[in-house]
Amino acid sequence: MNKTTYRLILALLLHQLKIFGQTPAFVTDSLDTYIKRNMAASKIPGLAIAIVENGKVIVAKGYGLRQVGKSDSVDVNTLFYMASNTKLFTATALASLADQKKLSLDDKILTHLPDFALYDTLATKMATIRDLLANRLGVKSYEGDFVYWNSDYTMQDVMKNLRLVKPAGQFRQDYSYSNAGFVTAGLVIPKVTGQSWNSYVDQTILKPLGMTNTYLLTANYAKRKNIAYGYTNCCTSGGELMQVAFDNLDNLGPAGGMVSSVNDISKWLIMQLDSGRYEGKRILPYSVLEATRRASTIITYKKHPIAPFTYEFYCLGIGLFDYQHMDVYSHAGGAFGFHTNVTFVPSRKLGIVVLINQDNSNFHESLRFQILDAYAKAPYEDKNAYFYERSLRRDKKQSQDIKELENRVAKNNQPPMPLSAYTGTYRNPLYGTIRIEVAPESKSKNSLLIHFQHHPDLTARLDYMDKDEFRITFSNPRFGIAPALFSTQNGKGVSVDVKATDFVDFEPYRFTR
Numbered sequence: 001m002n003k004t005t006y007r008l009i010l011a012l013l014l015h016q017l018k019i020f021g022q023t024p025a026f027v028t029d030s031l032d033t034y035i036k037r038n039m040a041a042s043k044i045p046g047l048a049i050a051i052v053e054n055g056k057v058i059v060a061k062g063y064g065l066r067q068v069g070k071s072d073s074v075d076v077n078t079l080f081y082m083a084s085n086t087k088l089f090t091a092t093a094l095a096s097l098a099d100q101k102k103l104s105l106d107d108k109i110l111t112h113l114p115d116f117a118l119y120d121t122l123a124t125k126m127a128t129i130r131d132l133l134a135n136r137l138g139v140k141s142y143e144g145d146f147v148y149w150n151s152d153y154t155m156q157d158v159m160k161n162l163r164l165v166k167p168a169g170q171f172r173q174d175y176s177y178s179n180a181g182f183v184t185a186g187l188v189i190p191k192v193t194g195q196s197w198n199s200y201v202d203q204t205i206l207k208p209l210g211m212t213n214t215y216l217l218t219a220n221y222a223k224r225k226n227i228a229y230g231y232t233n234c235c236t237s238g239g240e241l242m243q244v245a246f247d248n249l250d251n252l253g254p255a256g257g258m259v260s261s262v263n264d265i266s267k268w269l270i271m272q273l274d275s276g277r278y279e280g281k282r283i284l285p286y287s288v289l290e291a292t293r294r295a296s297t298i299i300t301y302k303k304h305p306i307a308p309f310t311y312e313f314y315c316l317g318i319g320l321f322d323y324q325h326m327d328v329y330s331h332a333g334g335a336f337g338f339h340t341n342v343t344f345v346p347s348r349k350l351g352i353v354v355l356i357n358q359d360n361s362n363f364h365e366s367l368r369f370q371i372l373d374a375y376a377k378a379p380y381e382d383k384n385a386y387f388y389e390r391s392l393r394r395d396k397k398q399s400q401d402i403k404e405l406e407n408r409v410a411k412n413n414q415p416p417m418p419l420s421a422y423t424g425t426y427r428n429p430l431y432g433t434i435r436i437e438v439a440p441e442s443k444s445k446n447s448l449l450i451h452f453q454h455h456p457d458l459t460a461r462l463d464y465m466d467k468d469e470f471r472i473t474f475s476n477p478r479f480g481i482a483p484a485l486f487s488t489q490n491g492k493g494v495s496v497d498v499k500a501t502d503f504v505d506f507e508p509y510r511f512t513r
Contacts (some may be wrong), residue, residue, distance in 0.1 A: 023058055024374035027051065027184065028385060034370065035063055038384050042361040042391070043241050043457040046074035046228050050262035052344075052351035054271045060262060066357070068243065076263040077213055077389075079227045080355040081247065083333030084179075085265075085342045086216070086258035090186050091133045091317030093201050095291040096284060102192050105291065105316075107129040109184065110189045115156075116184060117163035123171040131172060132185040133316040134296035138167035141177040146505035147431045148180070148252055149495065150476070151454040155251050175297045175314060180253035182317075186254025197254050208283045208508040209267045214260040221259055228357040229477040230337015235477045237402040240394050241358075244478045254333070256333065258293045262353050265342060269351030272329075272344050292316040293329060306386040307369050323369075324376035331367060334503065336478040338363045343372070350375055359503065361393070362387040389463045402481050408465035415446055421450055422462075422486055422493040426511035434498070434511050436462070442493045450498075460498070472498065479504060 026034075039047055046064035050057055062074030098105045109116045109127045118124045118137065131137060143165055148158055158180050167175055186197040193200050198216035206214050221227060233241045249257045267278060274282040295313035303309060312321040318329050330343040337357055341364040344351040352371055356366045366384035373383065376380045415422075427433045432453040439447035439461060446464035450472075462470035462484055472484040480501035487495045492513075499508040 020506055023053060024377070026374035027059060027371065027382070031059065031371075033339070035367065038363050038367070038388070039064055042363050043231075043233055044356050044358040044361055044363060045227045045231055045241070046078070046080055046357045047363075048076060048080065048262040048353075048355045049229075049367070049454055050072050050266040050269075050351075050353050052075065052266050052273060052349075054349045055270055055274055057266045057270075060266060062262075066227065068231065068241065072226075074228060074357075075226070077226055077261045078355075079215075079221070079224055079259050079261055080340060080357060080472070081218065081230070081249075081256075081333070081335040081338040082219070082258040082265075082340050083249075083256045083335040083357075085331050085333040085340050086254065086256050087133075087182055088199050088317035088331060088342075089205060089216075089258065090182060090254040091292045092196065092205065092284065092288060093189060093197075094129055094133065094185060095288045095316065096204060097189070097192055098291065099285055099288045103129070103188065106190075108180070109188070112188045113159065113184065115160060117160075118171075119163060119166050120171065123167070126171070129188060130296065130316070132178075132181040135175055135177050135314050136172050136297045137162075137176055137178050137180065137181050138169040138171040138174055138506060139176045139178055139181075140168045141175075142179070142505055143507050144178075144180050144430060144509070146500050146509060147454070149401060149478050149504055150248055150458070151251065151452075152456060153251050153454055155183050155187060155253065158251060159187055161430055175299045179252050182253055182255035191212050198257070205283070208281070209264075209278055211260070211264040211267055212494050214258065214264045216253060218247060218257055218259060218260050220445060221246050224259075226261075227259075228338070228355075230335070231358045232360050232478055233358070234360040234395070234398065234503070235402075235480050237399050237406060239399055242477060244359075245476060247336045249335065256335065262355060265353040266351070269342070269344055269353065273346060273349050273351055292318060293320065295320055304381060306381075323372055324378055326372070326373065326376060330368065334359055336476075341365060343368050345372070345375070348375055354423070360391070362391060363377060405465065405471045405481060405483065409463045409471050411466070412446075413464065413466050416468065417488065417491055417493075419446060419448060419464075421488075421491055422496075424493070426496060426513050428509045428511045431509055431511070436493075436496070468493075474500065 032079050045068050048062045051059035060076045066072045096105050106128045169425050188201050189197045230244045233239045271278040271283050275286040297314045299312040310322045326345050333340040337359050339356050341354045356364050366387045369383040423436050425435050435451045439449045448462035450460040459475045461473045468486040470484045473481050481498045485497050486493045495512040497508045497510050
């Protein structure tokens, strides 16, 4: 190779490196407009975003309002529920303990938690910490969440109840997203360290990173400063935006109990992208991060309708997919009134966090895709158009379903039995009991009222429609509106099926007298 050719190749490589290092025009010129337009279209009150590139925060900004009707704006320190973006912190803590030889990720759960059991005896004996963190227990995804969400069940109860959940898939083969599995994994930490899950994560990860505005328990969220309030527009016939009550998710803490801001999460992303270092200081060995990033469970090989996936795996507390020929690590989170997304691309030194205070929009997902497209230099295609159109169809169908239930109630049909025939105490093996009584105002309306044993702040109204079927309306609107069917025998109710929204749990729960 002569000197002229060598210089040409070198110049070309330097030019390519220069281009590679440039922040995309979409981020520098169009991001504001794109965010504001889609927030308005999707009825998102507030949003916060940070983008990390090559060890620096190049975007950190808040948009919109913390609370509708108030003047306080979202900023980079506004707190949001992180929900399932807590999981990687739990997995990282356990991987760190493994790196310190205080446990192995392949330890049997029974070694640390003798009371642990799954429905299947053989799976109980085989299950490891890795199995819990890799979402491969074989249970139905999200099953049990209705039982635990905002309930008085403890973390220990969540773990013990896993033995009652009959698997729908194959242990260690099928992907099954399980919050209860992550709670159980979190319970290993105090057995090994003598510290609670939240204390250990705080002391070994949050404090060394300077994440002083991040909290691992939700109980005091309402008392903190600069908080976002949660909203939804999912559970009314007209799709009106409504504020929802703050979740108490401390019993699901290792799976979804963290609250944080984009300013703090950007520090976590910088550490992830600098092999475990932050501001020149070693926070975690790279081997710990690497352990959480190993593909463990196949989620899908199906092509995404709009995103160029060729595969998607679950690692340990984080997902992995191929996007525009980049290995992308990403996780979403959802709580009542909140959606979050945290994404990082080690090969590009790129990290993204998006937090929104509206739980019925997927803009947290599509915005992440749009930014990835920009960094991959893909031709512009509005990624949110697909998600927005899909949400419009979903919301229209949901409104129609709710309206249909309203119409059936409005017919004022008379139930085939006296209302008292449906009353009494009913039990579900996983949940516990509910108590059904005649609603106080039912002299003119055929209505019942449900009291839930493990949700002391939740009730549900049952309005008769027809054929032993009632419309159930939960006092917390985010649990939804749905049909509830009684089975009857010998002139009285013997069982009732109770179903919350899919956002809570995909499964109905049958309560039997």
